[in-house]
Amino acid sequence: MVRNGRVIQASTCAGALALVALPLWSGACLAQSAAATDPVLREKIDAQGRRIDEMRSRMAEQLAELEQMKRELAVQERQYNDLRQAIGLGALEQARGGSAALADPRAQADPAQETPSAPPPGAPSPGVTAPVVATQPVGRRPEQDERPPEVAPIFDQPGVLTPRGRLIVEPSYQYGYSSSDRVALVGYTVIPAILIGLVDVRQVKTTTQTGAVAFRYGLTNRMEVEVRIPYVDTHTDTISREIFTGTAQDRLFTTSGKGLGDIEATLRYQINDGGADKPYYIGWFRAKSRTGRDPFEVTSDCVTRCVENLTGTGLPLRNPTGSGFYSAQLGVTWLYPSDPVVFFGNLSYLHNFERKNVSRNVLASGKQFLGDIKAGDIADISIGMGLSLNEKASISIGYDQAFVARMTQNGHPLAASARSTLGSLLIGGSYRFNDKETLNVTLGVGITRDTPDTTVTVRLPITL
Known part of the structure; x- marks a missing residue:
């Protein structure tokens, strides 16, 4: 118990607390003791725990879907770069002074999107902690275009060759x-x-x-x-x-x-x-x-x-x-x-x-x-x-x-x-x-x- 702001030995709470430093802790002990004897309160605590577990499961599923979307985005970006090479836009973009590495913000790390690290063991959790996912760059740097640019043909010989197998x-x-x-x-x-x-x-x-x-x-x-x-x-x-x-x-x-x-x-x-x-x-x-x-x-x-x-x-x-x-x-x-x-x-x-x-x-x-x-x-x-x-x-x-x-x-x-x-x-x-x-x-x-x-x-x- 606490009297006049002094810390004394507590013989109650079934040995849950050895020392009581603040009045709030004393209230927590009393709540725990009451929950042990009150089945309604215990049911509410269990229901809240189940909801927290469900939220964690949904967040894990959403993170998995996010990873899948990242992989699909990488595939689409590779296809996009291949199409650019096929129609000869890579040489034109380079001629205009564009640089894919500087123009693409996804190639650089965004501090606001980094996943926070897990708290150390024993530290109080501020809320629901999501699983840690390692950040990876999405997409790849466009390769240099190897095909000549297309122009309106006026001579007998075309300037752009047929792709392999076409x-x-x-x-x-x-x-x-x-x-x-x-x-x-x-x-x-x-x-x-x-x-x-x-x-x-x-x-x-x-x-x-x-x-x-x-x-x-x-x-x-x-x-x-x-x-x-x-x-x-x-x-x-x-x-x-x-x-x-x-x-x-x-x-x-x-x-x-x-x-x-x-x-x-x-x-x-x-x-x-x-x-x-x-x-x-x-x-x-x-x-x-x-x-x-x-x-x-x-x-x-x-x-x-x-x-x-x-x-x-x-x-x-x-x-x-x-x-x-x-x-x-x-x-x-x-x-x-x-x-x-x-x-x-x-x-x-x-x-x-x-x-x-x-x-x-x-x-x-x-x-x-x-x-x-x-x-x-x-x-x-x-x-x-x-x-x-x-x-x-x-x-x-x-x-x-x-x-x-x-x-x-x-x-x-x-x-x-x-x-x-x-x-x-x-x-x-x-x-x-x-x-x-x-x-x-x-x-x-x-x-x-x-x-x-x-x-x-x-x-x-x-x-x-």
Whole structure:
């Protein structure tokens, strides 16, 4: 008992307290003694203990659910980073100076979210103590993007390779139109201003439509193979005035041809890992067959357009759908990300293999032996830049120039063949409908006289 603030021996409380320091402790002893004799109070204490145990169980379950949510969040963040790498956003974010380690607050420890440590044994508990859970960082640092950024393709070679195990089917359609004037002079001149002889003027208009389907498959994340199967439909109109007749009326000579074109196969390999202000290099090799109808198979008519056998064997009665030569092309494609644009280009060399013992068909004359024929090799260079407008649309502009060597016959250059330069200005746009379908449109305008006046190409790659 306590009297006048002094501590004395207590003989009650059934030995629960040896010393009483405060009046409150004395009241606790009395309550304990009363609880031992009062069953109602004891039942309330037991019920409260059961509620505390239930609350502890619920908190343990909630902590387990929280850990599960953390694991799911880590998986989702890894998937998110993989998607960013697939669409080429990692290089763009690095180019803008973003750092995932500094921008992500979850990568740093938050003192307010740390779990308090357990109290030492024997210390009074302030309340319900939750189990101690070790804090771990959620997610991971984004890896460096190894794939080049996507741009609107305007050249034949794509810049982004197909991921491993993926198949892309790309149907395409190309429309081309070209017009040229040809003047043939047969005779002799007395002075440079006076010609004695014949003048044959022809205007040739050619329309070419090519429908193709390409299959691209990713062997690895750095290598893909492509097979392209084209179908060609050409139409040529030749307008001229008949010579020897003195007429002023134009005549039209029309030829056409359609069928399977030359099937191609291409192998591409990404050489290095580019990034912000660091170029990507993709090497590629293309082999072209001659499955299409070549120019030496069609029959030429010497009666329709011949000037007494002085200007050749006339015009073909049917247009070819192939080049007539096997060829191999080796090149490299480069892409240089520089926020907010991407610069890109191609450098390639095409070699045409020589054909032995070639002959052509002439109407009413049979086969005419030509010997060994080799088409001129082609060196090609192109450059352009692409700009992303938003997450789905992008535009590109570029220039392509090809240098064509002379054709040879029996090891010697043909007298009628000459070197030519083909230059085209290309403008393209791309729109991504979803993750599997993208529409690409390219407009080409001929710069040099030997280049088609205009070409329009539509591609729709579909990822399976």
